[in-house]
Amino acid sequence: MPTRSALPTRVLLVCAAIGVATGLVGGIAGWMTLVVLPLAPWAYGLVLGSHVLPGIVAQEVLRRPLVALLSHVLAALVASAFNPVWFPRFLGTALLFGLIQEGVAALTRYRAWGPWRFFISAVVIGGVIAVVVFFAVDLGSMMPWAQIAYLTIAVAGPVAWTAVGLGVGTALRRAGVAQR
Numbered sequence: 001m002p003t004r005s006a007l008p009t010r011v012l013l014v015c016a017a018i019g020v021a022t023g024l025v026g027g028i029a030g031w032m033t034l035v036v037l038p039l040a041p042w043a044y045g046l047v048l049g050s051h052v053l054p055g056i057v058a059q060e061v062l063r064r065p066l067v068a069l070l071s072h073v074l075a076a077l078v079a080s081a082f083n084p085v086w087f088p089r090f091l092g093t094a095l096l097f098g099l100i101q102e103g104v105a106a107l108t109r110y111r112a113w114g115p116w117r118f119f120i121s122a123v124v125i126g127g128v129i130a131v132v133v134f135f136a137v138d139l140g141s142m143m144p145w146a147q148i149a150y151l152t153i154a155v156a157g158p159v160a161w162t163a164v165g166l167g168v169g170t171a172l173r174r175a176g177v178a179q180r
Helices: 009-039 041-062 067-080 084-107 115-136 144-174
Strands: none
Touching: 009 041, 009 067, 009 084, 041 067, 041 084, 041 115, 041 144, 067 084, 084 115, 115 144
């Protein structure tokens, strides 16, 4: 008697496709980091915020447990092909963002899929980005306008990328990707 898998092949394939596509974005964002941090560190939140895409798109399309985490890990593997030295950073970011997105979805028992739920996870991720990168870029040594811009963009970056991810996910659902 066959058993039912928690993640059927169809779901795994959709997560893989999302992971590859968003991993390419993550790889590009990784290279952009080399330019943004030395020239405009206050804008780093916008670059790092792009890493919310795998989970947002996967959850919007599939609306199932574990798809955000799986898509994030696959995206991290693809992004690592752009710069293998950054594999620990890509994987750490993937696990952190994926677990936050899964955690917010789990709080609603994977039943609430309105945009508000996605934006809650984006704000939480933006807060984490603000705290972590605060120490990485020595925000205290910057001018007050740069500190305000940095903190605002650290939260706004993931929120903006979440809106993009919801748009992509909605388009994929309409195209029938989520059909059983």
